[in-house]
Structure formats: C-alpha cells, structure tokens
Amino acid sequence: MSHIPGVRQAQKAKTRQALLDAALELLEGQSLSSLGLREVTRAVGIAPTAFYRHFRSIEDLGVALVEEALGSLHPMIRTTVATTGDGEERIARALELIAGHVDAYPAHVRFIARERHGGVRSVREAIHGELGRFTAEVGEALAKDPVSAGWSEEDVLMLAQLYVDLMLGTASLFLEAPAGEARERVARVAARQMRLVGIGRENWLDRAGGAGAADGGA
Amino acid sequence: MSHIPGVRQAQKAKTRQALLDAALELLEGQSLSSLGLREVTRAVGIAPTAFYRHFRSIEDLGVALVEEALGSLHPMIRTTVATTGDGEERIARALELIAGHVDAYPAHVRFIARERHGGVRSVREAIHGELGRFTAEVGEALAKDPVSAGWSEEDVLMLAQLYVDLMLGTASLFLEAPAGEARERVARVAARQMRLVGIGRENWLDRAGGAGAADGGA
DNA sequence: TGTACATCAGTGAACGCGCGTTCACTGATGTAC
DNA sequence: TGTACATCAGTGAACGCGCGTTCACTGATGTAC
Numbered sequence: 001m002s003h004i005p006g007v008r009q010a011q012k013a014k015t016r017q018a019l020l021d022a023a024l025e026l027l028e029g030q031s032l033s034s035l036g037l038r039e040v041t042r043a044v045g046i047a048p049t050a051f052y053r054h055f056r057s058i059e060d061l062g063v064a065l066v067e068e069a070l071g072s073l074h075p076m077i078r079t080t081v082a083t084t085g086d087g088e089e090r091i092a093r094a095l096e097l098i099a100g101h102v103d104a105y106p107a108h109v110r111f112i113a114r115e116r117h118g119g120v121r122s123v124r125e126a127i128h129g130e131l132g133r134f135t136a137e138v139g140e141a142l143a144k145d146p147v148s149a150g151w152s153e154e155d156v157l158m159l160a161q162l163y164v165d166l167m168l169g170t171a172s173l174f175l176e177a178p179a180g181e182a183r184e185r186v187a188r189v190a191a192r193q194m195r196l197v198g199i200g201r202e203n204w205l206d207r208a209g210g211a212g213a214a215d216g217g218a
Numbered sequence: 219m220s221h222i223p224g225v226r227q228a229q230k231a232k233t234r235q236a237l238l239d240a241a242l243e244l245l246e247g248q249s250l251s252s253l254g255l256r257e258v259t260r261a262v263g264i265a266p267t268a269f270y271r272h273f274r275s276i277e278d279l280g281v282a283l284v285e286e287a288l289g290s291l292h293p294m295i296r297t298t299v300a301t302t303g304d305g306e307e308r309i310a311r312a313l314e315l316i317a318g319h320v321d322a323y324p325a326h327v328r329f330i331a332r333e334r335h336g337g338v339r340s341v342r343e344a345i346h347g348e349l350g351r352f353t354a355e356v357g358e359a360l361a362k363d364p365v366s367a368g369w370s371e372e373d374v375l376m377l378a379q380l381y382v383d384l385m386l387g388t389a390s391l392f393l394e395a396p397a398g399e400a401r402e403r404v405a406r407v408a409a410r411q412m413r414l415v416g417i418g419r420e421n422w423l424d425r426a427g428g429a430g431a432a433d434g435g436a
Numbered sequence: 437t438g439t440a441c442a443t444c445a446g447t448g449a450a451c452g453c454g455c456g457t458t459c460a461c462t463g464a465t466g467t468a469c
Numbered sequence: 470t471g472t473a474c475a476t477c478a479g480t481g482a483a484c485g486c487g488c489g490t491t492c493a494c495t496g497a498t499g500t501a502c
Contacts, residue, residue, distance in 0.1 A: 008465050012478065031337035034252030037456065048456080050479045057456095113335040117328075117390060119249035158407045159414065165387055172335060189376045196377065199425050200418030207417050226498050230445065256488065266489080268446045275489095 016054045018044045020068060023061055024107040032062045033119035059120055066115070066126040069108035070134070076101045077134055077167075081141035091194045095187050098167060102174040113172040131168075135160045150205055162197055166190070234272045236262045238286060241279055242325040250280045251337035277338055284333070284344040287326035288352075294319045295352055295385070299359035309412045313405050316385060320392040331390040349386075353378045368423055380415055384408065 022043035026035060035058050041048045055061040076097055083093045102109050115123050116131075139160035142148055148156055170190040177183040240261035244253060253276055259266045273279040294315055301311045320327050334345050357378035360366055366374055388408040395401040 031249035033249045117331040196418035200414035
C-alpha cells in the first residue's frame with residue numbers, strides 16, 4: 001500500500017492539474033495574454049516560484065490547455081459523426097451533443113473560442129493544428145457516406161471545414177445562451193443552417209460538376 | 219486662414235486618432251485585455267496622463283475601435299451584396315472585395331476577429347451589436363432576390379448569418395495567407411463553401427417546406 | 437484691432453502596487469545496499 | 470527491515486520594473502468686449 005513508486009509523481013500531477021483548472025477559471029473574464037503567473041498560483045494556493053516546476057511560462061500552460069480542451073471535444077465529435085439516421089435526426093442529435101458538451105465543459109469551449117484568434121501565437125497555432133485534425137476526421141466520416149460518391153478530396157474537406165466551423169460557432173453561441181428560450185433560438189437557427197448545408201451537399205454534384213469542378217478563385 | 223474656430227479641436231481629434239492607430243498596431247501581437255495605457259501613449263509620444271483627455275480607459279478605446287473597424291467594413295459589405303451577375307460571378311467578386319479589404323485594413327480585420335470572442339465584455343458586445351446590424355442588412359438584400367420568394371424572415375436571417383460568418387472566417391484566413399499560393403488555396407475553399415451554401419439556398423423550399431418549415435430544435 | 441480673462445490638451449512628479457524571475461533553502465519521497 | 474544518501478516539489482525573501490491613477494501645473498487657443 002505504501003510502496004507505490006509514484007506518491008511524489010502523483011502529487012506533482014495533481015498540482016499541475018490544479019494550475020490548469022485555476023487558469024481555465026480565471027480565463028472566463030480575460031484573455032490568455034493578460035493572465036498572470038502569480039494570479040494562477042495564488043488561486044491554487046502555492047508559491048509563485050512553484051509554477052516553474054510545471055510550466056516554463058503562461059504561454060506554455062496555454063498550449064497544455066489546448067490539448068486538454070480539444071481532447072475533451074474529440075470524443076464528442078467522434079460520436080456526432082458516428083450518429084446514424086436521416087438528416088433531421090442527425091442534426092437534432094448533433095445539437096444535443098454540442099449543447100451537452102457546452103454545459104459539461106463551458107470553460108473549455110470559451111477558451112478555444114477566445115484563443116482561436118487570440119493574442120498568443122503558439123496557442124493559436126496549437127488550436128489550428130488540432131482543429132485541422134478534427135476537420136480531417138470529419139472529412140473521413142463524410143467520405144464514407146454514399147452521398148459523397150464522386151466528390152473530390154478537396155471538396156470533402158471544404159465541407160468538413162464548414163461543419164466544424166458551424167459546430168464551433170454554435171457552441172460559442174450556446175455559451176452566452178445558457179438555457180431556456182435564448183438557447184432554443186440558437187438551436188433553431190443552427191439546425192436550419194445545418195439543414196441548408198445538407199441540401200447544398202445533396203445537390204453539389206448536379207451543379208458543381210464531377211470530380212474536377214469549376215473554379216472560382218479570387 | 220488663422221481664424222478657423224477649431225484649431226484646438228482639430229489637434230485633439232488628431233491625437234485621438236493617433237491613440238487609436240497606435241493601439242491597433244500594438245494589438246497585432248496581443249489582446250485588448252493585456253494592452254496598457256502607458257504602452258499606447260508611449261507609442262504616440264505623449265504623456266500617459268493625456269490619455270484621459272480622450273478615453274476613460276483602454277476598454278473605452280476598444281469600443282471606439284470597434285466602431286472604426288466595422289465602419290470600414292460596412293461599405294465593403296454594401297458593395298458585395300449590391301453586386302449583380304450570376305452566382306459564380308458574385309462569389310468571385312465577393313472574394314476579391316474581401317481580399318482587398320484585408321489588404322487595405324489588416325489591423326481592423328485582426329482586431330474584430332480577435333476581440334469578437336475576446337476577454338473584454340463591452341467590446342465583445344459592441345462587436346456583436348454591429349455584426350447583428352450587418353446581418354440584418356445582408357438579410358434585407360437577400361430578401362429582395364427572387365430566389366428568396368416564399369422564405370420566412372427567420373430563414374432569411376439564418377442564411378445572412380451563415381454568409382456573414384463565412385465572410386469573416388475567410389477574411390481571418392486571408393490575414394494569415396498574405397499572398398500567393400496560400401491565399402489562392404483559401405480563396406478556392408471559400409468559393410466552394412459559398413457555392414455549396416448557394417446551392418442549399420436554391421433548393422431550400424423544395425426540402426424544408428414552405429413558410430412554416432419543419433422544426434429540429436435540440 | 438487690442439486687451440483681459442477663460443478654457444482645456446498636454447505635462448511631469450509622485451504614489452502604491454503587483455508583476456516575473458533569481459536564488460539558496462527545506463523536508464518529504466525515492467533508492468541503494 | 471534499517472540506514473545513508475539523492476532527488477526534487479514547493480518555499481520565501483529579494484530584486485528591479487512598469488503599471489494605472491492623482492494632482493497641481495503650463496501655455497496655446499478661444500472668447501468677450
């Protein structure tokens with residue numbers, strides 16, 4: 001019982017997690033680029049200098065937060081794309097999953113929405129990288145659907161990007177509409193947007209041509 | 219010549235503008251919530267205390283920046299929605315306008331993208347309010363198009379929101395892809411997304427029913 | 437036009453405060469024998 | 470199992486620095502007569 005080799009290691013992990021949790025909470029009302037090291041350690045109840053045992057800087061902690069926040073998003077997206085049923089059922093189910101995720105991890109959602117275009121380059125890049133992987137995964141799921149027969153890989157990815165942006169945008173709007181009528185309104189609009197994109201998807205090949213669609217670059 | 223009643227007033231306006239310009243430039247590498255009053259006055263070359271002759275706080279300056287940044291966006295969106303021609307032409311023209319705007323006012327675009335979900339509530343709310351007005355305006359333009367015959371007002375607005383989000387997202391991507399091949403790639407993807415949304419729009423009534431469409435709330 | 441007074445954008449000293457980072461340290465946990 | 474030494478997460482004092490805000494001020498611009 002007393003011989004587990006990791007008492008010290010476990011305590012360290014616990015403190016590290018406390019730092020991440022405290023930072024996430026403090027970030028509700030500010031951006032990462034103004035979060036202070038002393039502010040975070042004060043919230044945890046340790047000396048400022050102990051921070052350096054876990055992270056080199058607040059920026060470094062921010063990158064760790066990206067992994068944590070998007071790690072929790074990953075299974076949610078997996079479940080969403082794995083949902084079966086017709087279009088309407090899938091849309092309703094996806095919106096329930098998004099709303100549930102926002103309620104379960106509001107600080108994670110806020111952090112990603114805020115820092116995706118935020119002032120800290122390395123964090124922005126970490127988010128961008130992770131979202132790229134999500135988009136690729138959504139794209140793979142979309143490609144398996146018979147509706148995508150004849151689609152170029154590029155077109156599948158542009159559709160995946162559209163869906164990922166829509167999900168993120170909706171999650172962000174849910175944040176500010178915690179419950180009740182306001183949330184219903186957000187859900188209704190999001191459902192219709194997904195429906196419209198779905199209709200565009202179904203009619204894509206009729207209009208945009210086959211594997212080598214027309215170009216319209218700027 | 220020497221009797222214009224506003225020499226003092228003109229000088230004040232000039233200093234105020236210098237403060238806005240300096241802040242915008244300093245915000246390239248950080249968020250508003252970490253921008254310092256002394257940092258801004260130092261960049262302008264005036265005493266820190268002079269700041270208070272123009273703004274009550276950095277937050278206040280941020281709200282003024284929202285008006286300036288979205289004020290410059292307004293005519294651009296007006297022109298975009300007023301463009302004539304078929305779908306492909308309109309998409310290409312819209313993307314040219316967006317790219318041109320990003321090149322002309324990169325700091326404005328960055329500011330809006332960053333602070334739209336940023337850490338300063340009043341600024342976030344100011345952006346949200348302005349974007350709501352844009353969306354309404356785009357909605358009015360869309361409603362005039364024969365394609366929108368039979369659409370409910372709610373549906374027109376949800377489509378307008380989709381377009382506004384797409385434009386903003388594309389502008390933000392253009393920022394990080396200043397020119398050349400990278401920008402071409404962003405433009406290609408954005409053009410296809412607009413095309414897909416357009417196809418969804420044209421087929422909306424066939425699938426979603428008439429004025430009282432089906433519901434799919436979460 | 438000239439004079440006397442009012443306004444007010446910008447100054448500069450001063451303040452108390454919290455910041456990030458350094459350093460030598462302590463004492464519980466881990467390891468070798 | 471017991472002992473002697475190594476590791477290292479967390480401490481606490483100290484540092485120099487830039488911050489936002491106050492205050493009484495200066496001197497050019499504006500106004501009244």
